[in-house]
Amino acid sequence: MLLGSGPSGRILEHYEEHVSTNHLDVGVGTGYFLDRCRFASPSPRLALMDLNSNCLAVARGRLARYHPEVYRANVLEPIPLAAPKFDSVGMNYLLHCLPGSIRSKGVVFQHLKALLNPGGVLFGATLLHDGVQRNWLARRVMDRNNAHGIFSNTEDDLEGLRWVLSQHLTEPAVVVVGCVAIFSGGA
Secondary structure (H helix, E strand, O other), rough: OOOOOOOHHHHHHHHHOOOOOOEEOOOOOOOOOHHHHOOOOHHHHHHEEOOOOHHHHHHHOOOOOOOOEEEEEOOOOOOOOOOOEEEEEEEEOOOOOOOOOOOOHHHHHHHHHHEEEEEEEEEEEEEEEEOOOOOOHHHHHHHHHHHHHOOOOOEEHOOOEEEEEEEEEEEEEEEEEEEEEEEEEEE
């Protein structure tokens, strides 16, 4: 199904392609994509993970119809989760908010891969600073958000993302839409 050619439409298509009925979403924001994607079952196992309790509360409320599990965790550290593993993990618009370079952020993939069942998929999207086309508005928003500490992506580039994915995931794939890198790979 073609939902749109812009980043949001492409990310929603990416969800439709990769989300399972046993799914963990990390860096949940408001739950926007989970609210709009279609699960193969009307009652999927859905888990939400974020360090920010406000984001967790908003997403949990928005997705209450699924009775989501909620976990507060820092993905830059090992995640001791005493729960069954997942078949898919989504991570949208999180990497560019984490401190450090894209290569140092690669530890996130190691930590999240440990939460996947064999054959599972990790997918998501991030805003890249270098190695992609950034229009005037994207440059301005990134500069402002990096200056205010909202983003930390001045050392995030396409080549580095591809390298990190290849170190942690099988069959990594990256599609670029403007300055948005939409990625996936297996456990």
